Amino acid sequence: MSGAAVEYEPVIGLEIHVQLRTRTKMFCGCELSFGDEPNVHTCPRCLGLPGTLPVVNAQAVHYGIMIGLALGCEIAPRSQFHRKNYFYPDLPKGYQISQYDVPICGPGKLGEVRIHRVHLEEDAAKLVHVGESGRIHGADRSVVDFNRGGTPLAEIVTEPDLHSADEAREWLNLLRTTLRAIGVSDVNMEEGSLRCDANVSVRPLGSDQLGTKTELKNMNSFRFLAQGVKAEIERQTALLRAGEQVQQETLHFDPASGRLTPLRSKEQAHDYRYFPEPDLVPLVVTEAMLERARAELPELPADRAARLERDLGLSGERARELAFRPELGDFYEAALAAGGPQLDAVALANWIPPLVERIGSDADPAGSRVSPSALAALVALVSSRAVSQTAARDVLTLMVQSGDQPATIVEREGLGAIGGDDSGLAQVVAAAIAADPDAAEKVRDGNMKAVGPLVGYVMRETKGRADGGEITRLIREQLGL
Amino acid sequence: MVAMLERETVDHVARLARLALSDAETDVMAVELSKILDHIEAIRTLDLDGVEPTSHVIDVVNALRADVPHHSLPRELALASAPDPVDGGFGVPSPGASAQ
Amino acid sequence: MSDALLNLTAAAAAAAIRAGELDPAELFELYRERAAADSLNAFSWLCDGAPDAGFDRSTPLAGVPLGVKDLFCTAGIPTQSGSRILEGYRPPYTATVVERLYAAGATLLGKTHQDEFAMGSSNENCAFGPVLNPWDRTRVPGGSSGGSAAAVAAGLVPWALGTDTGGSIRQPASFCGIVGLKPTYGSCSRYGMIAFASSLDQAGPLTRDVSDSALLFSHMVGQDANDSTSLAFPEPVRMPARRELSGVRLGVPEELLSADSGIDQGVRESFEQTLSLARGLGAVVSPCRLPHAPHALSAYYIVAPAEASANLARFDGVRYGLRVPGNGDLESMYSATRAAGFGPEVKRRIMLGTYALSSGYYDAYYGTALRVRTRIAQDFQRAFEQFDFIVTPTAPGTAFELGAKSSDPLAMYLNDFCTVPMSLAGIPAISIPAGLSEGLPVGFQLAGPAFSENRLLDAAFALEQAIGFDGSPARAGGRA
Ligand SMILES: [Mg+2]
Numbered sequence A: 001m002s003g004a005a006v007e008y009e010p011v012i013g014l015e016i017h018v019q020l021r022t023r024t025k026m027f028c029g030c031e032l033s034f035g036d037e038p039n040v041h042t043c044p045r046c047l048g049l050p051g052t053l054p055v056v057n058a059q060a061v062h063y064g065i066m067i068g069l070a071l072g073c074e075i076a077p078r079s080q081f082h083r084k085n086y087f088y089p090d091l092p093k094g095y096q097i098s099q100y101d102v103p104i105c106g107p108g109k110l111g112e113v114r115i116h117r118v119h120l121e122e123d124a125a126k127l128v129h130v131g132e133s134g135r136i137h138g139a140d141r142s143v144v145d146f147n148r149g150g151t152p153l154a155e156i157v158t159e160p161d162l163h164s165a166d167e168a169r170e171w172l173n174l175l176r177t178t179l180r181a182i183g184v185s186d187v188n189m190e191e192g193s194l195r196c197d198a199n200v201s202v203r204p205l206g207s208d209q210l211g212t213k214t215e216l217k218n219m220n221s222f223r224f225l226a227q228g229v230k231a232e233i234e235r236q237t238a239l240l241r242a243g244e245q246v247q248q249e250t251l252h253f254d255p256a257s258g259r260l261t262p263l264r265s266k267e268q269a270h271d272y273r274y275f276p277e278p279d280l281v282p283l284v285v286t287e288a289m290l291e292r293a294r295a296e297l298p299e300l301p302a303d304r305a306a307r308l309e310r311d312l313g314l315s316g317e318r319a320r321e322l323a324f325r326p327e328l329g330d331f332y333e334a335a336l337a338a339g340g341p342q343l344d345a346v347a348l349a350n351w352i353p354p355l356v357e358r359i360g361s362d363a364d365p366a367g368s369r370v371s372p373s374a375l376a377a378l379v380a381l382v383s384s385r386a387v388s389q390t391a392a393r394d395v396l397t398l399m400v401q402s403g404d405q406p407a408t409i410v411e412r413e414g415l416g417a418i419g420g421d422d423s424g425l426a427q428v429v430a431a432a433i434a435a436d437p438d439a440a441e442k443v444r445d446g447n448m449k450a451v452g453p454l455v456g457y458v459m460r461e462t463k464g465r466a467d468g469g470e471i472t473r474l475i476r477e478q479l480g481l
Numbered sequence B: 001m002v003a004m005l006e007r008e009t010v011d012h013v014a015r016l017a018r019l020a021l022s023d024a025e026t027d028v029m030a031v032e033l034s035k036i037l038d039h040i041e042a043i044r045t046l047d048l049d050g051v052e053p054t055s056h057v058i059d060v061v062n063a064l065r066a067d068v069p070h071h072s073l074p075r076e077l078a079l080a081s082a083p084d085p086v087d088g089g090f091g092v093p094s095p096g097a098s099a100q
Numbered sequence C: 001m002s003d004a005l006l007n008l009t010a011a012a013a014a015a016a017i018r019a020g021e022l023d024p025a026e027l028f029e030l031y032r033e034r035a036a037a038d039s040l041n042a043f044s045w046l047c048d049g050a051p052d053a054g055f056d057r058s059t060p061l062a063g064v065p066l067g068v069k070d071l072f073c074t075a076g077i078p079t080q081s082g083s084r085i086l087e088g089y090r091p092p093y094t095a096t097v098v099e100r101l102y103a104a105g106a107t108l109l110g111k112t113h114q115d116e117f118a119m120g121s122s123n124e125n126c127a128f129g130p131v132l133n134p135w136d137r138t139r140v141p142g143g144s145s146g147g148s149a150a151a152v153a154a155g156l157v158p159w160a161l162g163t164d165t166g167g168s169i170r171q172p173a174s175f176c177g178i179v180g181l182k183p184t185y186g187s188c189s190r191y192g193m194i195a196f197a198s199s200l201d202q203a204g205p206l207t208r209d210v211s212d213s214a215l216l217f218s219h220m221v222g223q224d225a226n227d228s229t230s231l232a233f234p235e236p237v238r239m240p241a242r243r244e245l246s247g248v249r250l251g252v253p254e255e256l257l258s259a260d261s262g263i264d265q266g267v268r269e270s271f272e273q274t275l276s277l278a279r280g281l282g283a284v285v286s287p288c289r290l291p292h293a294p295h296a297l298s299a300y301y302i303v304a305p306a307e308a309s310a311n312l313a314r315f316d317g318v319r320y321g322l323r324v325p326g327n328g329d330l331e332s333m334y335s336a337t338r339a340a341g342f343g344p345e346v347k348r349r350i351m352l353g354t355y356a357l358s359s360g361y362y363d364a365y366y367g368t369a370l371r372v373r374t375r376i377a378q379d380f381q382r383a384f385e386q387f388d389f390i391v392t393p394t395a396p397g398t399a400f401e402l403g404a405k406s407s408d409p410l411a412m413y414l415n416d417f418c419t420v421p422m423s424l425a426g427i428p429a430i431s432i433p434a435g436l437s438e439g440l441p442v443g444f445q446l447a448g449p450a451f452s453e454n455r456l457l458d459a460a461f462a463l464e465q466a467i468g469f470d471g472s473p474a475r476a477g478g479r480a
């Protein structure tokens, strides 16, 4: 080997905790809440009072099965709950009821990432730190709020199949979209209903062995996930380059500083003493339960993207754009239906981003003043060359503002296309050639790039109403090409 | 005879169990636990190959609850036995402040 | 008059009240006065008068007073499970079994003392002082349901609730000369019972006779949506009526009666006499094999402490119960609270259970114990192919002197030698008084297959009639 720098490849696996959108908690009938007064949604069970026993929420199991099916997982015919023992004030029983050696869902795959397992468990309560700094370190007293304690969670664990921070972020978006589409969770990272930890390691490119990994906790937004993972990859790569070792440790991401700080090793000295939860009986997923879950699954975003690409000829990127934001996909497909079989599906898809740009990037087009059929009508006008591409953009702006039909706007604003049979356009083209003989000469010599200034001249003169293709055709014609 | 449990083992287990033991208690515990473990040791010599573990003696599966809310406790009642009620919550020494 | 009243069994008293021949208030007051004069330390809490709601004569239990072991949660009433860590604790809800008995017309007279968190066989592990045996006040009543057993034997309450994890109903029943039934695991709800070992704990009646046991049990059973491990009892619980045992096959497990099983001579003699009586009633008595039963104690002393170590983790000074600040930080608050709140036996079992589950030891201890448990259950299944019931002495000895075994945990554990196998298998077993040995009661245990309680109570009833045990000396001794 030469002294050339070794290339390093990051290896990333994710562990995602998803709060399930049930009405009640995992093991008691207290209602789920967000943002209520502390400790108003508690009962003897979720406070861990002596003598209480857990009873499994059937809907949480149902959602667990739906997640498994959506992620292509094997559903375990028989699974079990265990106790995970540790002391912490947010854990009222001194153990968390979770699944251990036999989770409800085994191996699966979403996109290019293999799923290791999905299991059900209960969420911890919320600890509010009161003290001078308001942060964990330095606070002298904390207050426990058990409203969140016992919320049903699905923990999704991936295989280490991701290789960059951006890939991780993109895949997490696919996962979130999928979970949202199947309706099992609000998947809101800011509110904590989707929480992601990452296991990060780095290895020499081409190696098939895994390096020492660190565990990154508490990255509570997509941006922080990408930031944290990127920072950790850089840190580990720098260590290896310097000939040093990566320490196996848990790192806490501080969103304020964007920094990763190690948790003290004492806190990591865990021995969870898992054993089968004697208060609960095994979970046996019956054919009827599977059937019900299958019946409730909508088309999954990844499947929709594949269908749009395959059946309608959309580019992969455009298809994912529409499928991963179901509201866009829905609007698109409604417009497609409204436009009838003549409508160009690819052309229509290309009009969704300009629409989104005009209504606000997070807005749902269904809530805008533009109806699916109006968008379809606009695309039809463009396809029939009644309106040029450029003019159509102005028409769309006016549609978003007024909610009027595109034909009405074209008529009112005089934005109809100037076509080749219209003597006016040929004259404007002639004027363009006369105004820029240098460009005309270059085009005549075969340099088609030089056609730009000529087309630009015509566009300016016609206020965008002429069709670009038609202008080019006329230029070539008049130059004798 | 199982070897006497090491003091370090007893200390480690006591920490896992969050039990403060004095030195004298630790010594006594080491002796007593060793005696009990010694008695228990016999079962480790049994031939249990292929025997399934029994964690439940009853043959029941899927004891599930419908996802229907019940009335939660009034907060005063939830906090009635709390050693340190603060601001509608349960006061505890902060986990981060346990450095000493 | 009061002696005549006192001699009524609970079932007879309930029948008399329903027939209009007895005033429930009078009965209640009789027992309340006796319990208030309790000098056995049987009660941890006593009601201060008849219930405000009065007595409903039309209910099956017609207001007959009930003692309840302290580990059953009773809303607004102290529930301490014999532990300093729960001193003064009043839960906001009531255990299902207690609710069911209230609904059937039982009236709570008081809560009874027990070994701390039901860990013990003598009641000396109660944080609030030991309970005394009414047959001999220098002796223990057995445990852990010792307060309930002593109170029933002494006539301080007609009947009482206990719980049995490895023998905690049967052994005190044996020591106090009363009847104790440990039902099939899952037949009575555990909701509201402060857990010791979840896969073993069962509620059951402590009564003067077998009929009372059947009556109380009949109002306790049933599936409970609050307890996932509870089951519907497959048939109505009947009042026992059988007077003979013709054709009933009784198996005597050699392994539990071997020379090194530690069974006293007096207990052996009493056991043999009872077997003769059974033969006289037509029973066929023969030896049977339970090859793994001698290992039950070892498996039990892994499984029960392991589960207990987790069940008792909730006592952390955060939401209820004792808090000791320690050095003021969280770690030391936890450790100081638990060190001050738990007694030595509870600490021992938490340590044992934590050790058995801890990393590196799980398979060697907990995993092995669960496999032994499977073997023990299989042994019983096989035995019940040939026998209707397995019979043994309930405990290896009679009530021992206070303090006699408290310095040797292992010697104390050996008390459960004959009761623990049934607990691990989850099958029902009943202890009935078989007679006296040197003036102290001896218990006789019958165990049957899961849900065989009706047949078990029938057989116990037939034997009880033949034995004709007189428990009245304890009632006299129980008076202050
Ligand atoms: Mg988890």
Ligand SMILES: [Zn+2]
Pocket (backbone or CB within 6 Å): A025, A028, A029, A030, A041, A042, A043, A044, A045, A046, A047, A150
């Ligand atoms: Zn609750």
